[in-house]
Amino acid sequence: MHIHCIPAGPLATNAYLITDSGRGEALLVDAPHGVWEDIEPILQRENCRLVALLITHGHWDHTGDAARIQNLGVPLYAHEADRLFIEHPEVMGMFTIPGITLEPARLVHPVAQGDHLHLLGMRIEVRHVPGHCPGNVLFYFAALDAAFVGDALFNGGIGRYDLPGGSLEMLERSIRTQIYTLPANTAVYPGHGPETTVGDEMASNPYVPA
């Protein structure tokens, strides 16, 4: 099992490609603009078929290639609360950058707090972590000691809470009740910037002390 971190798009949004060459399967967490060009050669090299696209939240910089990948027949999973952003990305048009195109995708597989997905032979827990975006979820892979958290928590930082549907109080509660309750050794893979761990953020995150 390999976790490839692939920053892509105009905001260097992290996509994560998890490949399992033994099974010949891979899944992708988030789909920034242009990421398909980066992951296609990896899929070919590792002889993997993409079986799922997990969207942490519906902001445009995480969904730029979502429609394109979905149109290849890859199922898209995201939280119901971000259906509007995913299916009508133009509503966030004022927060994009000039020249960017926004292709609507379709939310066919909504996920919610406490759901478990079974992909690549692993059990993946869904936790709802709103505050940055109403439908931000994290995907926790106990078998990998890894959580993909979108823009809820960063290495030494937290997500913006001034965007539509955001709330600092909600974000703090999400981080404390849904992220800081994961095992301390869990690797935290954020939507931007370097990875961290639950334990490191609990010990030193300046915005949300444990």
Ligand SMILES: [Zn+2]
């Ligand atoms: Zn975001």
